[in-house]
Amino acid sequence: MTEVTFDRYDSADYLKSEADIAGYLEAVMAEGSDDPAYVARALGVVARARNLSQLARDVGMTRQGLDKALSGSGNPSFATVAKVASALGLRFTLEPVAR
Helix, strand or coil: CCCCCCCCCCHHHHCCCHHHHHHHHHHHHHHHCCCHHHHHHHHHHHHHHCCHHHHHHHHCCCHHHHHHHCCCCCCCCHHHHHHHHHHCCCCCCCCCCCC
């Protein structure tokens, strides 16, 4: 019997363009904007799709420290998340929701 193996799935492998990244982040915010770890992990995916090492230098962190902070199990401060977003050319916006 032939053994089937699978490669590890990584969303970062599919974020090839700015439109891909924007669509991915829109879906993340629609799905889990109330979960900070989910949002931080999504930024980590975008960071890996770009250049995590350069991004770490841009925000003044080590690559390992940034990777851990944005892993979903890390607990980055909002300041770190905001710096990462800015370095990625993104910004957070708040809008009212219907109650």
